[in-house]
Every structure is written in C-alpha cells, then in structure tokens.
Amino acid sequence: AQTVTQSQPEMSVQEAETVTLSCTYDTSENNYYLFWYKQPPSRQMILVIRQEAYKQQNATENRFSVNFQKAAKSFSLKISDSQLGDTAMYFCAFNAGNMLTFGGGTRLMVKP
Amino acid sequence: NAGVTQTPKFQVLKTGQSMTLQCAQDMNHEYMSWYRQDPGMGLRLIHYSVGAGITDQGEVPNGYNVSRSTTEDFPLRLLSAAPSQTSVYFCASSYSSSLGITEAFFGQGTRLTVV
Numbered sequence: 439a440q441t442v443t444q445s446q447p448e449m450s451v452q453e454a455e456t457v458t459l460s461c462t463y464d465t466s467e468n469n470y471y472l473f474w475y476k477q478p479p480s481r482q483m484i485l486v487i488r489q490e491a492y493k494q495q496n497a498t499e500n501r502f503s504v505n506f507q508k509a510a511k512s513f514s515l516k517i518s519d520s521q522l523g524d525t526a527m528y529f530c531a532f533n534a535g536n537m538l539t540f541g542g543g544t545r546l547m548v549k550p
Numbered sequence: 551n552a553g554v555t556q557t558p559k560f561q562v563l564k565t566g567q568s569m570t571l572q573c574a575q576d577m578n579h580e581y582m583s584w585y586r587q588d589p590g591m592g593l594r595l596i597h598y599s600v601g602a603g604i605t606d607q608g609e610v611p612n613g614y615n616v617s618r619s620t621t622e623d624f625p626l627r628l629l630s631a632a633p634s635q636t637s638v639y640f641c642a643s644s645y646s647s648s649l650g651i652t653e654a655f656f657g658q659g660t661r662l663t664v665v
Contacts, residue, residue: 447590469649483593483640483656490649529592535650536581536600537608538642540592 440465442532444541451520452549458505459515459544461530467491470534472506472513477527477543486528489513520548552576556641556657563631563664571626571660573641581644581651582624586610586637587659593640599624600646631664638662 441464451457463472474486489497489506496504501518517524525548530541554575563569575582583598585608595608599618613635615627624643628635638661642654 442592444592471649471652473653481638481659481661483642483654483659485653488653531593533650536598536606537595538583538644538651538654540585540594542590542592 440467440532440534440537440539442530442539442541444528444530444544446544447542448545448547450547450549451517453520453522455520456516456518457520457546459517459528459530459546461513461515461541463511463513463530463532463539463541465511465532465534467534470532472504473531473533473538474502474504474513474515475529475531475540476524477529478523478525483529487515517546522548522550524548554641554643554655554657556639556660558660559658561660561662563628563662565631565633565664567631569628569631571628571639571641571662573624573626573657574622575624575643575655576622577643577655578621579643579655580621580646582618583608583642583644583654584614584616584624584626585640585642586635587640588637596626596639628662633664636662636664 472489584596585593597616641657644651
C-alpha cells in the first residue's frame with residue numbers, strides 16, 4: 439500500500455519570505471505522479487503543481503517549485519515570495535494507478 | 551466551464567436516514583471518485599470508477615454505495631447514516647494515462663453532519 443506523510447501539521451511564514459513544506463511517500467512503483475493541492479478556507483481543492491516520476495527536472499509553476507528526490511521518496515514544495523492568499527491547507531498526493539493517496543495536510547499561515 | 555458539479559453543499563441527516571450525494575462532470579473524464587475529508591487525515595478514497603458500468607472500492611467503502619450508469623454522473627449513496635459519517639465529501643474526476651490517473655479535478659465539497 440502507498441502511504442504519504444506530511445510531518446508538519448502547521449507552519450507559518452512572513453509575507454514575501456520563502457517557505458518549504460515537506461512530503462515523503464512510500465511505494466514500490468517506479469512510475470507515478472506526485473501532486474501538491476491547495477485548499478483555502480473556501481474548501482475548494484486547487485492543483486498547485488504536478489511532477490511525473492520519470493522526469494528528473496523539478497516542476498515549477500510561477501512562485502511554486504518542488505524538490506523531487508526519487509531515491510529518498512521525498513517531494514517538498516517551496517513557495518517563494520509568500521502572499522497572504524497562500525494561506526491554506528496544503529496536501530501532498532501520490533498516484534501510481536487508480537488510487538490517489540493524500541497526506542494528512544499542512545496548514546500554512548502567511549503573516550503580514 | 552462547469553467542471554465537476556457536486557450537490558448539495560451542506561446537509562444534516564438524522565442517524566439511520568439515507569441520502570444520495572450527486573456528482574456530475576462535463577469534461578468527458580473516464581475516471582471519477584469520491585473522497586471524505588476528516589481533520590488530520592487528509593482525503594481518503596471511498597469508491598472510484600474507471601468508466602461507465604465499472605466501480606471499485608477505495609480505502610473506506612463501508613456504509614457507502616456507488617453506481618456509474620453514464621460517463622457524466624457518479625452518485626454516492628449513504629445507506630443508513632451514522633455519526634461516524636460526519637465529514638466533508640468530495641467528488642473528483644480525472645483523465646487516465648499510461649501512468650494511471652492524472653490530476654484530479656474536484657467538486658466544491660459537501661459538508662455532511664449526522665446527528
């Protein structure tokens with residue numbers, strides 16, 4: 439069974455600074471997808487970034503980037519120039535077939 | 551674009567009552583799924599479907615039924631509601647690729663309270 443672990447239940451960062459959210463996963467698969475989702479207070483689940491395991495290059499989407507370490511089974515999310523609108527729950531997720539597995543989430547607070 | 555439409559947004563049930571959460575998508579995705587979200591546990595998969603007429607169990611299927619008669623619709627039925635089913639429920643749809651399902655597109659969620 440696949441598992442996804444987010445070891446930081448809560449984090450805070452000052453506006454305009456950089457923060458990194460951690461995620462580790464366990465799988466015996468070699469090809470898979472990894473995702474970070476954002477859930478603001480509105481409850482909507484929003485895809486932040488996606489990484490295919492066969493790609494060595496780390497994915498980047500504007501201020502969001504990942505550090506994907508396949509051998510270590512680690513998939514951290516870096517948010518640069520944090521904005522108040524980044525305040526949300528962040529979920530790491532893994533998929534290698536027909537079941538998307540989520541971590542428990544990290545609540546991020548961006549402080550003015 | 552409607553995307554994934556999920557109804558209702560809020561619901562209160564009495565223990566033992568039954569109800570159906572509706573989910574429809576207009577993106578022609580083969581894959582649809584239902585999750586429940588509980589504090590500290592992320593989202594857990596209840597049931598999923600890889601196409602019309604095909605459904606399978608996820609991580610927490612007990613107490614829930616699904617069917618997939620069309621590509622667009624994937625309703626979730628609570629047979630006899632229990633307080634342990636108090637949760638936020640999300641429907642999602644995805645494309646399938648050679649690596650499995652791609653990113654999920656989510657509905658807006660249903661907050662269900664069972665009293």
